[in-house]
Amino acid sequence: MGKEDFETTPNDLEQGLEKRKYSVGEILRERGVSRRDFLKFCSAVTAAMALPASFAPRVAEALDEVKRPPLVWMEFQDCAGDTEALLRAANPTVGEIVLDILSVDYHETIMAAAGHQAEAALEKTVNDYKGKYLCVVEGSIPMKDGGIYGCVGGKSHLDRARQVCGNAAATVAVGTCASYGGIAAAVPNPTGAVGVKEAVPGATVINLPGCPVNADNLTATIVHYLVFGKIPALDGHGRPLFAYGKRIHDNCERRPHFDAGQYVEHWGDDGHRRGFCLYKVGCKGPATFHNCPTQRYNEKTSWPVGAGHPCAGCSEPAFWDTMGPMYKRLPNVPGFGIEHTADKIGIGVAAGAAAAFAVHGVLNAVRKDKEPSDETREG
Amino acid sequence: MPNQPKFKRYVWELPVRWCHWTNVMSIVVLCVTGFFIGTPFSFGKSASDFTMGWIRFFHFTAAYLFTVSVISRIIWSFIGNRYSGWREFFPLATLKGREKMLRMLRYYLLLDRKVPETIGHNPLATSAYVCLFFLYSLMILTGFALYAQHAPGSPMYRVLGFMYALFSNQGMRLAHHFSMWLIVGFVINHIYSAWLMDIKERGGEISSMFSGYKFTVKKED
Numbered sequence: 001m002g003k004e005d006f007e008t009t010p011n012d013l014e015q016g017l018e019k020r021k022y023s024v025g026e027i028l029r030e031r032g033v034s035r036r037d038f039l040k041f042c043s044a045v046t047a048a049m050a051l052p053a054s055f056a057p058r059v060a061e062a063l064d065e066v067k068r069p070p071l072v073w074m075e076f077q078d079c080a081g082d083t084e085a086l087l088r089a090a091n092p093t094v095g096e097i098v099l100d101i102l103s104v105d106y107h108e109t110i111m112a113a114a115g116h117q118a119e120a121a122l123e124k125t126v127n128d129y130k131g132k133y134l135c136v137v138e139g140s141i142p143m144k145d146g147g148i149y150g151c152v153g154g155k156s157h158l159d160r161a162r163q164v165c166g167n168a169a170a171t172v173a174v175g176t177c178a179s180y181g182g183i184a185a186a187v188p189n190p191t192g193a194v195g196v197k198e199a200v201p202g203a204t205v206i207n208l209p210g211c212p213v214n215a216d217n218l219t220a221t222i223v224h225y226l227v228f229g230k231i232p233a234l235d236g237h238g239r240p241l242f243a244y245g246k247r248i249h250d251n252c253e254r255r256p257h258f259d260a261g262q263y264v265e266h267w268g269d270d271g272h273r274r275g276f277c278l279y280k281v282g283c284k285g286p287a288t289f290h291n292c293p294t295q296r297y298n299e300k301t302s303w304p305v306g307a308g309h310p311c312a313g314c315s316e317p318a319f320w321d322t323m324g325p326m327y328k329r330l331p332n333v334p335g336f337g338i339e340h341t342a343d344k345i346g347i348g349v350a351a352g353a354a355a356a357f358a359v360h361g362v363l364n365a366v367r368k369d370k371e372p373s374d375e376t377r378e379g
Numbered sequence: 380m381p382n383q384p385k386f387k388r389y390v391w392e393l394p395v396r397w398c399h400w401t402n403v404m405s406i407v408v409l410c411v412t413g414f415f416i417g418t419p420f421s422f423g424k425s426a427s428d429f430t431m432g433w434i435r436f437f438h439f440t441a442a443y444l445f446t447v448s449v450i451s452r453i454i455w456s457f458i459g460n461r462y463s464g465w466r467e468f469f470p471l472a473t474l475k476g477r478e479k480m481l482r483m484l485r486y487y488l489l490l491d492r493k494v495p496e497t498i499g500h501n502p503l504a505t506s507a508y509v510c511l512f513f514l515y516s517l518m519i520l521t522g523f524a525l526y527a528q529h530a531p532g533s534p535m536y537r538v539l540g541f542m543y544a545l546f547s548n549q550g551m552r553l554a555h556h557f558s559m560w561l562i563v564g565f566v567i568n569h570i571y572s573a574w575l576m577d578i579k580e581r582g583g584e585i586s587s588m589f590s591g592y593k594f595t596v597k598k599e600d
């Protein structure tokens with residue numbers, strides 16, 4: 001993508017829009033971020049993008065140059081948890097500032113503007129920067145009954161998604177709801193909730209599932225877009241490979257205990273206190289692709305398994321319906337009572353077969369059969 | 380006619396017998412190790428043990444052996460003698476097969492005292508083998524699809540991509556786990572039937588899977 005892509009056009013003379021010409025590096029300097037912190041940030045984000053460390057200076061160079069694109073943050077059926085994840089850190093990081101300077105145009109939870117004024121700002125961005133602005137979506141989109149289950153400013157979420165995501169250069173779906181419908185889409189899915197890609201199939205969508213999204217992955221995705229001018233390589237579920245290309249189980253700090261055969265058997269037992277593997281208490285790490293063990297949450301403080309709770313599999317499609325029960329390894333067998341595990345039914349099948357053949361065997365033993373002879377043989 | 384003369388007849392060629400006993404051994408290993416993978420005990424004494432690691436290693440080694448054996452047997456069904464050919468496995472497709480099957484069924488249901496002599500597979504058994512081969516394929520496909528998750532993007536992962544569209548991650552585990560019990564159910568049935576027919580036919584049914592020879596009343600077909 002050429003530099004001029006985000007340059008303002010001659011008729012955009014308003015100051016607010018003119019400011020967009022500033023490079024990201026320039027804005028950071030204005031905000032008092034030291035060069036050293038900026039370079040540290042570039043190294044961290046290079047690592048998050050799973051690029052070799054030698055890329056860090058190139059990332060810095062590119063970020064110095066690139067013009068910031070406008071960004072809008074849409075909230076649909078959500079809990080604002082992803083916004084929280086982004087904002088609640090105690091010390092603002094360079095990453096937050098990068099996102100912060102990008103997100104001025106529209107963000108329902110944190111913007112100063114309200115009502116018609118806010119909607120007008122969104123309208124303006126969408127019209128003036130058609131195909132050039134970035135969009136971040138939080139929350140699922142209800143499709144049932146014409147999408148009447150969620151409206152903002154008199155327009156349904158579905159209509160807004162079509163307009164805003166459909167005209168964006170790229171849409172980042174943050175959190176599991178925006179990616180795949182999430183909890184709102186769990187059976188019976190009363191509102192017909194779906195993720196962005198399903199609601200607006202024509203849009204360019206990057207899914208960053210997780211509950212909530214890891215803010216570092218969001219920063220890395222946006223930096224990737226700014227630096228390379230294109231979206232990162234995605235897996236079959238539309239997730240960037242740099243963050244979702246490995247299984248939790250294969251990077252987990254408790255993995256040596258898994259291989260050794262040391263498991264937490266009950267909550268708070270000796271194994272639990274000693275940090276053993278959570279496999280037997282329902283860990284879904286073996287079924288979940290995410291970089292939680294390496295990237296961690298809240299400025300790399302911790303993550304669920306690190307804190308002693310089994311992985312819930314929240315970053316997989318349809319996780320609420322397919323990853324349960326949370327504290328059991330395998331799903332319950334559909335069509336049987338909730339407490340029937342595959343093993344109970346399986347042992348029943350095997351025991352039933354054994355019993356039936358035992359009876360059959362006894363009956364056969366007491367019976368006098370006619371051995372094969374010329375008349376009974378087959379030809 | 381207890382003392383009637385019988386003819387020795389070569390039925391199971393070497394590859395059939397080899398595949399059979401390779402399958403038996405690998406399935407035993409797969410079931411035992413699979414059960415432990417599903418329900419591990421805390422057998423590790425220290426974090427530098429590798430108990431689960433070894434159990435999984437044996438599971439995957441047996442898995443490769445099993446897969447090669449199953450594929451070989453399928454190929455042999457196009458090469459081998461008529462008793463091992465693929466046509467034998469679909470008795471319902473021919474009138475004669477249906478007749479044989481009915482006779483066998485009547486015998487098994489204790490409705491008929493005449494023991495039907497079968498030279499190759501018995502037609503009820505082959506129908507069960509078709510179901511079993513379906514289970515084999517399911518185990519192999521779900522097994523390798525789960526296995527490939529340690530290296531997403533690898534050729535194995537891509538070849539098995541369609542499996543991830545058919546199953547959710549956990550649904551695939553459940554299918555892999557539960558089908559083990561179906562195979563166990565088959566094995567119980569199968570060993571019983573082999574024992575039963577060995578006694579009733581007096582044709583050396585069980586030893587035929589070792590030697591290849593059966594003893595039959597009829598000399599030629």
Ligand code: HEM
Binds near residue numbers: 412416446521526555
């Ligand atoms: C007759 C054949 C087989 C039987 C009876 C069998 C049985 C099992 C069982 C009971 C489990 C535990 C499942 C769970 O509770 O999660 C398991 C796990 C597994 N099996 Fe098999 N298996 C068979 C063949 C295979 C084959 C051919 C492969 C191919 C590599 C394979 C690969 C695996 C893997 C990777 C796991 C671990 C799944 C996980 O990540 O949780 N299995 N097997």
Ligand code: HEM
Binds near residue numbers: 406463566569
């Ligand atoms: C894991 C256990 C076993 C499995 C999965 C198994 C499976 C099979 C299969 C698929 C066949 C068809 C052979 C072919 O055409 O390739 C077969 C045949 C046979 N098996 Fe097994 N088998 C098992 C254990 C045994 C054992 C322990 C015995 C001995 C008691 C046995 C005795 C026989 C005999 C006698 C036949 C030939 C009978 C016929 O098909 O009419 N099997 N078995």
Ligand code: SF4
Binds near residue numbers: 250258305
């Ligand atoms: S805690 Fe979960 S992810 Fe970690 S090694 Fe154990 S099963 Fe795997």
